Amino acid sequence: MEALLIKVEKRNDVSPSIYFLTPILAIFLTLIGGAIIFYVLGFNPIEALKFFFVTPISDLYGLSELLVKATPLCLIAIGLSFCFKSNNWNIGAEGQLIFGGIVGGGVALLFYGHDGFYVLPIIILSGAIGGMIFALIPAILKTYFNTNEILVSLMLVYVAKLLLDYLVVGPWSNPEGFNFPETRQFSESARMPILFDGLRIHAGIFITLATVFLSWLILYKTYLGFQIKVSGLSLKTAKYAGYKGKTMIIIVFIISGACAGLAGVGEITGPIGQLHRNISPDYGFTAIIVAFLGRLNPVGIIFASLVVALTYLGAETAQIFLQVPKYTGQVFQGMILFFLLGSDYLLFFKIKFLGLRKNEL
Amino acid sequence: MNTKLIISKISKIYPGCIANDKVSLEFGSGKIYALLGENGAGKSTLVKILSGVVKPDEGEVFLNNENIKLNSPLDAKKNNIGMVFQHFNLFETLSVFENLSIDSSKKNEELRLQVNDILKKYNFKIDLDIPVLNLSAGQKQKVEIIRCLIRNPKVLIMDEPTSVLTEQETDDLFVSLKKFSQEGILIIYITHKLKEVLSLCDEVAVMRKGKVVSVSSTNEEKIESLANKMVGENLSTIKKKINNFKNSEEILKISNLNFISDDPYETNLINLNFSLKKGECLGIAGISGNGQSELFQILSGEIITESTSIMFRQKEISKLNPRERREYLMAFSPEDRISQAAVPELKIYENVALNNFKSSNFFEKGLVNEKKIKEHSKKILSNFSVNTDNVELKSQFLSGGNLQKLIIGRELITSPELLVCFNPTWGLDVGAINYIHETLININEQGKSSIVISTDNDELLRLSDRICVIYKGKLSKIMDASTVTPEKLGILMGGGSID
Numbered sequence: 001m002e003a004l005l006i007k008v009e010k011r012n013d014v015s016p017s018i019y020f021l022t023p024i025l026a027i028f029l030t031l032i033g034g035a036i037i038f039y040v041l042g043f044n045p046i047e048a049l050k051f052f053f054v055t056p057i058s059d060l061y062g063l064s065e066l067l068v069k070a071t072p073l074c075l076i077a078i079g080l081s082f083c084f085k086s087n088n089w090n091i092g093a094e095g096q097l098i099f100g101g102i103v104g105g106g107v108a109l110l111f112y113g114h115d116g117f118y119v120l121p122i123i124i125l126s127g128a129i130g131g132m133i134f135a136l137i138p139a140i141l142k143t144y145f146n147t148n149e150i151l152v153s154l155m156l157v158y159v160a161k162l163l164l165d166y167l168v169v170g171p172w173s174n175p176e177g178f179n180f181p182e183t184r185q186f187s188e189s190a191r192m193p194i195l196f197d198g199l200r201i202h203a204g205i206f207i208t209l210a211t212v213f214l215s216w217l218i219l220y221k222t223y224l225g226f227q228i229k230v231s232g233l234s235l236k237t238a239k240y241a242g243y244k245g246k247t248m249i250i251i252v253f254i255i256s257g258a259c260a261g262l263a264g265v266g267e268i269t270g271p272i273g274q275l276h277r278n279i280s281p282d283y284g285f286t287a288i289i290v291a292f293l294g295r296l297n298p299v300g301i302i303f304a305s306l307v308v309a310l311t312y313l314g315a316e317t318a319q320i321f322l323q324v325p326k327y328t329g330q331v332f333q334g335m336i337l338f339f340l341l342g343s344d345y346l347l348f349f350k351i352k353f354l355g356l357r358k359n360e361l
Numbered sequence: 362m363n364t365k366l367i368i369s370k371i372s373k374i375y376p377g378c379i380a381n382d383k384v385s386l387e388f389g390s391g392k393i394y395a396l397l398g399e400n401g402a403g404k405s406t407l408v409k410i411l412s413g414v415v416k417p418d419e420g421e422v423f424l425n426n427e428n429i430k431l432n433s434p435l436d437a438k439k440n441n442i443g444m445v446f447q448h449f450n451l452f453e454t455l456s457v458f459e460n461l462s463i464d465s466s467k468k469n470e471e472l473r474l475q476v477n478d479i480l481k482k483y484n485f486k487i488d489l490d491i492p493v494l495n496l497s498a499g500q501k502q503k504v505e506i507i508r509c510l511i512r513n514p515k516v517l518i519m520d521e522p523t524s525v526l527t528e529q530e531t532d533d534l535f536v537s538l539k540k541f542s543q544e545g546i547l548i549i550y551i552t553h554k555l556k557e558v559l560s561l562c563d564e565v566a567v568m569r570k571g572k573v574v575s576v577s578s579t580n581e582e583k584i585e586s587l588a589n590k591m592v593g594e595n596l597s598t599i600k601k602k603i604n605n606f607k608n609s610e611e612i613l614k615i616s617n618l619n620f621i622s623d624d625p626y627e628t629n630l631i632n633l634n635f636s637l638k639k640g641e642c643l644g645i646a647g648i649s650g651n652g653q654s655e656l657f658q659i660l661s662g663e664i665i666t667e668s669t670s671i672m673f674r675q676k677e678i679s680k681l682n683p684r685e686r687r688e689y690l691m692a693f694s695p696e697d698r699i700s701q702a703a704v705p706e707l708k709i710y711e712n713v714a715l716n717n718f719k720s721s722n723f724f725e726k727g728l729v730n731e732k733k734i735k736e737h738s739k740k741i742l743s744n745f746s747v748n749t750d751n752v753e754l755k756s757q758f759l760s761g762g763n764l765q766k767l768i769i770g771r772e773l774i775t776s777p778e779l780l781v782c783f784n785p786t787w788g789l790d791v792g793a794i795n796y797i798h799e800t801l802i803n804i805n806e807q808g809k810s811s812i813v814i815s816t817d818n819d820e821l822l823r824l825s826d827r828i829c830v831i832y833k834g835k836l837s838k839i840m841d842a843s844t845v846t847p848e849k850l851g852i853l854m855g856g857g858s859i860d
Contacts, residue, residue: 223724226714229707236701239663240693241715242684 007352014347020300022347023293026339027307033335043322051321052314052332062313064199068271069312072097072263072280074305075208076287078215079259081296082252085219086228087235090253092138092153093260094284095160096131100261101268102164103130105275108190108268109172109183119189124207124265131261132254134160139253143246149253157284168275182276192270204266211259216298228252260284281312282330289337308333364390364425364515364547371420373406380406381417382571390515390547393538395558395579398568399591399790404551407568408520411549412444413437424515443509447521449501453494457504460493465511472511479510483537498648499530506537516547523557527648528818528851535561553591553791555584567591592791601802603843604826606638612810613637613779614672620655620664620834628652630659630834637779637812642805644825644842645814646850652834653814654696657783660812661693662686674778687718692772694782696814698761702768705757709749709767710738712756716771737774745770746796762793769800780804783814798823818850832856 034052035045056062076093083090104127111119138152165181174184192202219225227248231238238245267279290308294301315329366388373381380403388394398404409415411422413431422429429440437444451460458473465472476489485503493501502522509517519538523531538561542548550562558565559579567575567590575590618633630652637643647653658664660671662683671679678686683693695701703712714734717723723734738752745766749759756764765785772780785801786794801811801824814831815821821828821842828845830837830853837853849859 221729223717223727223729226711226724226729230704230715233704233706234700236697237704237715240661240683240695240701241717242662242682242687244682 008349009352011348011350018347020295020297022343023295023300023304023340025343026293026336029339029343030332030335033339034332037331041324048318048322052318052328053310055321056310056313056317061199064196064201065313066306066309067201067205069309070305071202071205071208071270072267072283073287073290073309074302075204075211075263075266076256076260076284077290077294077301077305078208078211078298079256080287080291081215081294081298081301082219082228082255084232084291085296086231086248086252088139088142088249088252089150090135090138090153090256091150091288092135092156092284093256093287094280094282095153095157096134096257096260097264097267097280097284098157098160098164099134099264100127100131100257101264101275101279102160102167103127103133103261104265105183105186105268106172108186109275111190112184112187114187115189117189119187120192120269123190123269124262127265127268128258128261131257131259131264133257135253135257135260136250139250143249164275164279165277168277172275174274183274185274186269190269191273192266200271202266202270204270207262207266211262212298212302219298224248224251260287286333289333289340293336293340308336311336364545365423366516366547367423368407368411369421369423371407371410371417371422373410373415373417379571381410381420383420384568384571384573386566386573386576388516388547388549390545391542392563393542393548393550393561395562395565396549396551396568397553397555397558397565397587397591399553399792402568402591403571404568405520406571408444408518408549408551411437411442411516411518413442438512441512441515442518443512443514443516444518445502445505445509445520445522447524449505451493451501451504454492456490456492457487457496458489460504461489461508461511464508467511475511476507479507483540485537497530498525498650499527499533502526502530502534514546516549517541518549518551520551521553522550523552523554524816525649527855528847529855531557555587555591558582558587559584588791601823601826602806604640604805606641606826609638609640611636612639612674614670616670616672618656618659618666618669618671620659620666620669622655628655628834630655633836635829635836635839637810639778639810640805640808641826642801642811642813642824643839644821644828645812645831645836646818646821646828646854647814647816647831648854649816651831651854653783653816653831655834656831657693657695657781657814660781661691661695684717687716687775687777690775690778692716692775692777692780694765694768694772694780694785696783696787698764698768703756703764706755708753708755709742709759710735710752712767713738713741713752713771716775718775721775741767741770741774744774745800762789762796765789765793765797769797773800773804776809778809780809780811781814782811784816785813786815786817786820794820818847821850822847830854 031049035049038048039045057066076097080090080093104123107126108123134156137156138149141147141152142149168183169181172183174180174182192204195201195203219228227238227243230241231243231248263283264279268275272279286308290301290304293308294304311329311332315326318324318328319326368384368386371381371384384407396404406415410417410431413434413436416432422431424440431437461476462469462472480487487500487503493504522534526534538548552558559582562579565577565579565582565587566573567587569591614636616634618630620630622629628651645653655664659666659669662681665680669679670677673689673691676689678689699705714723721737723730735752739750742750742752747766747770748763759767769785786797801813804811813821813824822845825842827839828842829839830850832854833856852859
């Protein structure tokens with residue numbers, strides 16, 4: 001019997017600069033992977049990549065679209081970083097986004113026809129609260145009944161989706177809408193202010209930027225942030241230090257739910273302007289990739305959200321110019337995650353080949 | 362069978378440290394050799410080289426005048442070198458026999474006959490068909506030894522074999538080892554326990570900083586001479602004064618401590634009651650896994666139980682978490698210093714901030730006061746002679762001894778009334794052990810109390826005023842340390858009783 005002996009060893013000396021450079025390596029590898037895929041499909045790989053990654057942002061409108069897509073991604077990913085840093089695996093940001101959208105949208109419909117500066121803040125706040133409440137479900141089930149938050153939060157995504165479906169088809173559907181599955185268009189007072197005429201970029205970006213700053217402050221300058229960091233590195237130590245584990249789980253879920261809810265309400269009051277079946281192209285799931293690509297670091301997440309937002313735009317351009325399905329975007333997102341996890345593995349472990357050896361036992 | 366093993370000029374260099382520096386030794390069968398040294402002296406590296414786990418940078422090994430290449434553990438097995446490591450390599454849920462048959466090429470029937478012969482010959486009493494997890498540590502070690510004996514070893518290397526054994530199990534082991542030696546198996550015994558060297562071995566090689574500093578016959582040596590060779594300096598040890606605590610004030614009273622765990626790997630605690638006086642040190646002995654970890658967590662507040670009453674300085678604190686207990690001037694030093702008492706990835710000052718007591722002002726109004734934490738950390742580093750003054754250093758770069766000094770310092774700098782520590786010197790070198798022991802004796806002299814839970818009896822006899830033993834979750838009666846002998850402790854630790 002012959003066996004190839006492979007040994008995996010942990011590395012102890014990972015330098016911080018390489019830690020933050022590997023995401024860039026992952027993006028580079030994704031580009032190479034993408035080029036190969038396009039080549040196999042019969043396209044000139046350089047041309048195709050240009051259509052994918054350069055054409056979409058070669059004019060002002062494109063840049064604005066990039067920010068429109070990056071705004072929710074960044075916001076959700078920031079929220080998720082609180083959970084992930086403290087070892088809480090909230091996979092259901094998509095559901096929290098939708099539920100935030102539902103609550104915010106409901107309030108917007110309630111204020112239909114109202115004018116007043118107070119309308120939009122109330123809607124935004126109710127969206128955040130909606131996301132929070134929806135994130136509280138897996139948090140409470142985890143703390144008091146020991147359920148697995150990955151499963152619960154993931155399954156709740158479908159609950160939110162079906163609830164939204166029911167509302168826009170049934171009770172909330174537009175009375176003048178010819179039975180289309182959508183609500184009325186919200187009033188002007190319930191819409192995010194547009195920043196530039198003719199572009200879709202809206203005031204939501206300021207909410208995102210403020211959240212990034214606030215998160216940085218909380219994570220690196222407060223006792224709460226310190227507790228999150230310690231819990232993420234060692235739950236045993238957190239227990240020994242006397243941190244209130246249950247309270248912390250609730251807090252990080254509330255923060256991440258609120259962020260997802262804000263993203264949802266930002267979408268429906270921003271570019272969409274009403275509720276319908278597809279208020280999110282899986283931002284809540286894609287944001288998981290953004291969070292890890294950004295190394296759970298607020299600044300890193302800003303850059304990561306721009307890169308991943310580009311895959312959304314590129315997919316649309318590629319669909320128009322190359323007639324490939326827009327799901328190519330998800331292929332690219334998948335590749336980014338794959339290469340990131342792959343290079344992380346090689347970053348933290350080294351693999352030793354001990355050569356072929358005869359087993360004589 | 363006449364075996365001769367020669368190690369010639371073996372060197373192994375790791376980045377930043379020379380683990381073995383031109384080590385040359387000769388061994389011949391019929392004798393038991395001790396390899397003695399502090400942690401980090403290079404014993405383990407040498408053993409790993411002999412067992413094929415680590416390749417030397419230079420040097421050769423000769424077995425019966427044949428130059429052998431040990432590139433992998435399989436090569437060691439081929440050359441009949443057997444090895445029993447400190448940590449067992451057994452599958453807990455498989456039966457004893459399954460564990461033995463896994464790496465044997467023999468047919469099951471044949472193997473069973475051979476194993477039964479071995480059991481009979483050495484008077485080992487082990488049921489081959491029960492899962493390994495039901496065995497005591499001593500029995501598990503026997504399984505490892507049988508695993509080596511199956512291969513008819515010429516050389517048997519034992520790495521710190523008694524660290525998990527009771528006094529009686531240790532005696533048993535020594536009887537077996539002497540028998541093996543008479544049968545011509547060459548035995549190399551790795552240890553840092555001096556008494557064992559003198560009672561078991563014929564020759565002793567002392568290692569220090571990667572070099573062999575002395576080879577001698579054990580009847581020429583005494584404990585003091587070996588200790589000085591090992592450490593390379595003359596150790597001064599302070600002795601504890603004998604105190605009478607009859608009139609001292611009672612500081613801690615535990616009553617009705619019960620703990621029933623859902624986890625089959627944890628130990629249930631059954632009706633523990635004890636109290637502690639001001640300035641007193643209570644030692645709790647026992648073989649690991651008899652409930653020490655659960656007891657520590659209940660004392661620290663990591664586990665809260667319903668029935669238990671803990672009165673500390675006349676206040677009921679049994680429902681408080683560790684941080685709240687610290688406010689009442691308790692301090693805790695857990696067994697696992699690497700992954701519980703400190704986080705290796707965090708910097709020294711961040712690890713100091715884990716003990717956030719109210720008057721520290723580490724976190725004012727929820728914000729991190731980095732300056733204050735760093736000042737406080739600097740104070741700990743200098744007061745407790747930690748070998749660095751860089752508070753930004755990640756604690757993973759501290760040696761075990763320095764890390765433990767940092768942790769004990771962090772806990773003691775707040776002048777707590779009670780320190781609970783669990784295996785405070787486990788795995789440390791003699792210098793660090795001495796320092797920690799002096800520190801613990803000092804706090805008692807300042808009128809502060811301590812509870813030391815330890816698996817090291819010498820440590821307990823040195824530190825404690827009163828001693829008891831925990832066995833299967835129950836506490837023995839508490840005895841005055843002056844009346845306790847290692848033999849008495851051994852009997853209690855093995856579940857026996859004394860009057």
